[in-house]
Amino acid sequence: MPEKLKIGISACLLGQNVRYNGGHTRDHFLTDTLGCYVDYVPVCPEVECGMPIPREALRLVGDPKNPRLVTRKTGKDMTDQMQAWAEKRIDALETENLCGFIFKSASPSSGMTHVKVYTEQGMPSKRGVGIFAKMFMERFPLLPVEDEGRLHDPVLREDFIERIFVYQRWQEIMALGKTRGGLMDFHTRHKLLIMAHSPTHYREMGKLLGDAKSHDLHELFHTYAKSLHEALRLRATARKHLNVLMHIMGYFKKQLSADEKQELLEFLDQFRENFLPLIVPVTLLNHYVRKYDQPYLRSQVYLNPHPAELGLRNHA
Numbered sequence: 391m392p393e394k395l396k397i398g399i400s401a402c403l404l405g406q407n408v409r410y411n412g413g414h415t416r417d418h419f420l421t422d423t424l425g426c427y428v429d430y431v432p433v434c435p436e437v438e439c440g441m442p443i444p445r446e447a448l449r450l451v452g453d454p455k456n457p458r459l460v461t462r463k464t465g466k467d468m469t470d471q472m473q474a475w476a477e478k479r480i481d482a483l484e485t486e487n488l489c490g491f492i493f494k495s496a497s498p499s500s501g502m503t504h505v506k507v508y509t510e511q512g513m514p515s516k517r518g519v520g521i522f523a524k525m526f527m528e529r530f531p532l533l534p535v536e537d538e539g540r541l542h543d544p545v546l547r548e549d550f551i552e553r554i555f556v557y558q559r560w561q562e563i564m565a566l567g568k569t570r571g572g573l574m575d576f577h578t579r580h581k582l583l584i585m586a587h588s589p590t591h592y593r594e595m596g597k598l599l600g601d602a603k604s605h606d607l608h609e610l611f612h613t614y615a616k617s618l619h620e621a622l623r624l625r626a627t628a629r630k631h632l633n634v635l636m637h638i639m640g641y642f643k644k645q646l647s648a649d650e651k652q653e654l655l656e657f658l659d660q661f662r663e664n665f666l667p668l669i670v671p672v673t674l675l676n677h678y679v680r681k682y683d684q685p686y687l688r689s690q691v692y693l694n695p696h697p698a699e700l701g702l703r704n705h706a
Contacts, residue, residue, distance in 0.1 A: 394429045395558040396486055398526075400494035401432035403538050408434040412444040417538045420492065424551065427697055431486050435499040435522040439475035441468070448498045450507040454517035457507045459498055469521065472499060476525045483526075487561060488533060490554040493523050495539035502527065502537050532619045533557065545625065548702040552695045553622050556580065559691075560615070568611050570602045577614070582692035584621050586634045591621035632662050638675050638687060645682040654678075669703040 401408050405416035437443060446464060450457035459469045494500040500520045507518035519527075527535060534553035541547045559579075563572045577584075577599055585592040595617050602610055635658055639646075646654070657674060660666040672693060679687045687693065696702060 394427060395489040395554060397428045397430055397554065398483060398486070398488050398491035399430045399432055400492065400497070400500045400538075401434040401437075402494055403492065404430060404432055406432060406434065408437045408443060410436070410443075410445050410447045415494065415538075417541075419541070419547075420538065423700065427700070428489075428554075431483070431488065433479065433483070433500075433522075435472060435476065435479075435520075438479060439468075439472050450498045450505060450518045450521075451510070452507070454507040454515065457518055457521075459521050472521045473525065476522045479522075480526055480529050484529070488530075489557045489561065490534040490536075490550070491526065491530075492541070493520070493535065493537040495537035497523075499523070502535055532615055534622075544702070544705040548696075548705075549622070549625065551700065551702060552583070555696050556583070556618070556622060556691070560618070564611075568607055570607065570610070573611065573614060574599055574602070579689050580618075580691050582634050582638070582690045583695060584618070585637070586626040586630050586692060588621040588624045589630070589633070591617055591624075595621070628662065628664065628668075631668055632658065634692060635661070635671050635675065638690075638693075641684055641687055642678055642682060646678070650678070667704050672703060 399420070402414045403417045403420055405414050405421065407414050409415065436445065436448065446461040446466075448459055448468065449462050451460050452458050458467055459472050460467050493502045495502075496505055497520050498505060498518075499522045502519060502523045504516040505518035505520055506514040506516055508514050523535075527533075534550055534557055536546065536550040541550060559576065563576050566572055577595065581592065581596075584595065595614065598605075598610070598613060598617070605613070639654060639658070642651075654671070654674060657666060657671045661668065661671050675687075676693050678684075679693065
């Protein structure tokens, strides 16, 4: 395993008693499972900006695009205090080399989507973003982010964890210095993974790198990083996975015996019908990669995108 990557996280999700009521919302998958592979950087915006424990609950009020953060009962406006702290905290987080952030869902400070925003008459609409979360995402637009509620969806969970490991590898090539050769090597290893999320981006990124010498180096890296982020944000559906799996199978057309080919086709058909999870055909293909020594496929991140112990491809 590579060095543990760093993930920012709402402190209450780790079991820290920092909630407004003095409690926590520990998430056992994040602490007990994913926590074996990452180092967390906990953040509690409300406590860190100077609010006590316990404290009066907060809510967002006003324009959903630019709401105010106020206490629920007394109506005290805490927006300026939160934003002043957040600017400094985000500056500090920039030095942590984070590979992602996991926010507390529905939080008026840390919720990344569908946070309740109340009108002056007290009517709520789920169109807001937490004050800290919004500032963080604006500063780091390409950083993988999710909230713990959405991570209960196994597909969203796999996509997020896949993205944080990709981001770690991206940081590694950036640390070595920007070179066209380094970028090409990164892309080559991630080709099939990108294809599984977006065949369109896969083709566009291939064209970009095919004409790499005509682009300014910094602009090339910026354009590629943006396209990579956009591609991996698109869901890798069963149909897209099947396309990639069939593509991989094509590398073995001269090596597989009739029985091996038939077995693989049966597994792919059962995966298409949702009778088998993705891990089954991927495991068989990994076996053939080793058996028939396919160096190109051996380097493909798609076949081993994250630690197998996380069990992320075990869902159908």
